[in-house]
Amino acid sequence: MSAYKAQIERLEQKIADLEAQLKVQETANIAPKVSPLAPKAGFPELPEIAGVRYAAGQAGVKYQGRDDVMLVEAVAGSSVAGVFTRSATRSAPVLDCQAKLANSLPADKPIAILVNSGNSNAFTGARGDGSVQAICQTVADQMNTVTDCVFTASTGVIGEPLPHDRIVAQVADLKSKLSSGAGESAARAIMTTDTFPKGVSAEITLDGKPIHIAGFAKGSGMIAPDMATMLVYIFTDAAVEQTVLQSMVSEINESSFNSITVDSDTSTSDSLMLVATGQSGASMITDAGSGNGKAFAAALKQVMLELSHLVVKDGEGATKFVTVKVSNAVSDASARTIALAIANSPLVKTAIAGEDPNWGRVVMAIGKSGEPADRDKVAISFGDIVVAENGWVSDSYTEGAGAAYMKNEEITISTDVGMGTGSATVWTCDLTHQYITINADYRS
Secondary structure: OHHHHHHHHHHHHHHHHHHHHHHHHHHHHHOOOOOOOOOOOOOOOOOOOOOEEEEEEOOOOOOOOOOOEEEEEEOOOOEEEEEEOOOOOOOHHHHHHHHHHOOOOOOOOOEEEEEEEEEOOOOOHHHHHHHHHHHHHHHHHHHOOOHHHEEEEEEEEOOOOOOHHHHHOOHHHHHHOOEOOOHHHHHHHOOOOOOOOEEEEEEEEEOOEEEEEEEEEEOOOOOOOOOOOOEEEEEEOOOEOHHHHHHHHHHHHHOOHHHEOOOOOOOOOOEEEEEEOOOOOOOOEOOOOOHHHHHHHHHHHHHHHHHHHHHHHOOOOOOOEEEEEEEEEOOHHHHHHHHHHHHOOHHHHHHHHOOOOOHHHHHHHHHHOOOOOOOOOOEEEEOOEEEEEOOEEOOOOOHHHHHHHOOOOEEEEEEEOOOOOEEEEEEEEOOOHHHHHHHHOOOO
16 A cells, blocks of 8 residues: 555656646746847847958857857957956956957957857866967968957856867858858857847947947846946947047946846856947047047947947846936945945845835835935935835825836836935846746756
8 A cells, every 4th residue: 555655646746846847838938039128120230340240150059050159350450449357257268358458469460259159168277268279279360360369258158168169160161251241140149048139339420431330249147247148349440549449448338338237146258349440531539538539439338338228128037127326325336336236136126027116125225235325315216206205205105106107118216315416327127037937947
């Protein structure tokens, strides 16, 4: 009798396990194929950048049946700038790029960028460094350049050796397919858990010449300041002196990619690179404070800010795009800390996902930030709706108004902490069950 009982118990457990698997599969099946926050018009038509060509191909690093490696060629003499993760465990490609940008690049050799998805080549020790060297050498040989002018990036699973031989085998084919109009293909090739490719462009006129800026990014999870698992590549035909270009990128990065968060986790592989080919015919920008310098920086900021917002809008499982504004803090740095405490709070983010105007969770996040705040002066608003003021719920606030506002796809939470003149704005998204589904199965 006991044997039958044990058999029944095993069958019941098997049924329970199958039901659990079915539930997970059903959740995955009803998940949107593309983020509901994705641009309705799809990927934009990026302008061709004189002196830049792109190509994409299939190396089979992890994904099958889709492009997973891209190659970019930029004309010799281009200025190159970049910002990278400050993670203590940053990847081999990041360390290599940082080392190369610390020195002047040969002006008579073309620039090449090769990126793979599916494997981050991070926490791979000397073997990872060897993979970078092998890829750079092959690209340099094929592109008639030197390894100092070859930059790589890898994104995907951490801690697994990069099968670089598969990438190396594709370089010649990638070179043969280089095209100035293949920006979208390149953007798609570097995606991991992204649900849509992200592209932005801008055009201005300097010295009577049209100046084009075009960029694309990947990023969906492991997104937090410093910088965010995110790769960004921006190209322009403007002529900008390298140190000026670097200062612009570093400054704008703080108010764009370093001001977004999806899940508070910083990647080992974050990289942003900007290449200026100087092919527009406009004069060289040698001073960021000049008229041309300011005009170019404003256009660049537009591109970087829009790209950073697209990364948040493709946050894993995201259904809401959230702007968090903090004002009247003791300093801008204090305001930023408070804003990030709100934006990264799982309780705030899940309330937003559930369309619950739970302003008490915002109060909690302000308090846990560790920054000065005057309890009796704190004010909170959802959009234009004043929720709390003078340290208490507003007489004009109604739960119905708050609940109705939370149904919007884009939400703004504003907080006045009543301490000074410091301010900050950060961007985030909600936290849904789909985030768990994606990340629970990421390696399988």
